[in-house]
Amino acid sequence: MNTEALKDLLYKIADDQLILGHRNSEWTGFGPLLEEDIAFSSMAQDKVGQSWQFYKILNELGESDPDTVAFMRNADQFHNCKFVELPNGEYDFSLIRHFLFDTAEGIRFNMLSTSSYEPVAQLAKKIKGEIKYHTMHANIWIKQLGSATEESIGRLQQALDYAMPYALGIFETSKFEADLKQEGIFDGEEALKAQWLTQIGEIIAETDLRMPEIQSLQPQLGGRYGEHTEHLQPLVEEMSEVFRVDPTADW
Amino acid sequence: MKENLSIDRIKDWLEEVKDPEIPVLSLNDLGVITGIDIQDSGKVIVNMTPTFAGCPAMDVMKSDVEEVLKKRDIEDFEVHLSFETQWNSNMISEKGRLALKEFGLAPPPKHNLIVDIDLIEHAKCPNCSSENTDMKSPFGPALCRSLHYCNNCQQAFEQFKPL
Structure with missing residues (x-):
């Protein structure tokens, strides 16, 4: 088995979950409705928990322990896509990101549930059930606000247009696409993206929102190999502030 | 031994x-x-x-x-x-389901491993057993619970989520 290819895949999944989990947690105490405050906090807990499970597999493959990996790296050592590190902005952007990203993750974990690498397949089978609640939540709000008032439709459309080039960065191809496919570990980003476009298109078609012209957009790439926006380093510093005070402390 | x-x-x-x-x-x-x-x-x-x-x-x-x-x-x-x-939530025993209901939590409906929105939206009220209920949010006070409202007895309740 090509361990380097496998680690490359696991790092980007784990880092995406950790960073978006952290962003989701920033809604705790600030949600526009109590239920939404709880929803984003719950999704944060799911995502950080899921990232921990992937860091544990990486640990078994020889990487440092999950806490060290999560809290002792700098921004340029993270493999998350730029999309997840963008600030929460207004609730419209957070909802659109939640919809676009979690739809992709639902498909990714579904694909990985038949992975030839058994620990990943087992974990993916578990997580795909959890992510279903995330996509269900996102779909409810996109359908509702995407066909409600002029303001709600306008805000979501603006957020969608802004988010789409970053969302396409989720599918930045890995250096190891061919190896991953050949070994049956993962079917690849292109296959994932094709399914994703269909699924988000179906939801958007049920609203008054317009699907952006995908072909004319320049995807925001680079995140998978350490190139990030200026927003990631401050996030990492805040997230790891307590841990770094005393990395040997027992919790 | x-x-x-x-x-x-x-x-x-x-x-x-x-x-x-x-x-x-x-x-x-x-x-x-x-x-x-x-x-x-x-x-x-x-x-x-x-x-x-x-x-x-x-x-x-x-x-x-x-x-x-x-x-x-x-x-x-x-x-x-x-x-x-x-x-998955089908693994909760019958005794466990009864305990959940008595505790005031709607037990998760049994499912064929395909959990969709219809399954989650129609929780049975643990207080009055009415099926005239609405889901308020798929997320509740713990990862395993969702929030619902019973139109019959007019009480909010939680469900152990089907997974």
């Missing part, structure tokens, strides 16, 4: 270990104990599977299992948490 040690006996001991967030539900009833084995050397192995990947109660449950084994003078044991068997 300890005298009279059997898998059933260990299972009985585990009855006293409850889900720390739902103290009426034992780990047996929750369905997270996926295997108990007594090796020839007398070593006891307990396998567990997490309900949710990010459930903060899992480590507590694991150490509670270890405590119970120690209390029964089992010195040689290992408790493993793994995803080898993936937990």
Whole structure:
């Protein structure tokens, strides 16, 4: 088995979950409705928990322990896509990101549930059930606000247009696409993206929102190999502030 | 090997270990104990599977299992948490479902492993058994609970999510 290819895949999944989990947690105490405050906090807990499970597999493959990996790296050592590190902005952007990203993750974990690498397949089978609640939540709000008032439709459309080039960065191809496919570990980003476009298109078609012209957009790439926006380093510093005070402390 | 040690006996001991967030539900009833084995050397192995990947109660449950084994003078044991068997809510026992209902939590509907919105939206009220209910949010005070409202008895309630 090509361990380097496998680690490359696991790092980007784990880092995406950790960073978006952290962003989701920033809604705790600030949600526009109590239920939404709880929803984003719950999704944060799911995502950080899921990232921990992937860091544990990486640990078994020889990487440092999950806490060290999560809290002792700098921004340029993270493999998350730029999309997840963008600030929460207004609730419209957070909802659109939640919809676009979690739809992709639902498909990714579904694909990985038949992975030839058994620990990943087992974990993916578990997580795909959890992510279903995330996509269900996102779909409810996109359908509702995407066909409600002029303001709600306008805000979501603006957020969608802004988010789409970053969302396409989720599918930045890995250096190891061919190896991953050949070994049956993962079917690849292109296959994932094709399914994703269909699924988000179906939801958007049920609203008054317009699907952006995908072909004319320049995807925001680079995140998978350490190139990030200026927003990631401050996030990492805040997230790891307590841990770094005393990395040997027992919790 | 300890005298009279059997898998059933260990299972009985585990009855006293409850889900720390739902103290009426034992780990047996929750369905997270996926295997108990007594090796020839007398070593006891307990396998567990997490309900949710990010459930903060899992480590507590694991150490509670270890405590119970120690209390029964089992010195040689290992408790493993793994995803080898993936937990789903159909694994909650009938006794567990009844305990949930009495606790005031709607038990998760049995499903064919396809959980969709229809299944979640139509929870049965644990107080008056009415099916005239609305889902308020798929997320509640713990990862495993959703929020609902009963139009019949006009009470908010929570459901243990089908997964």
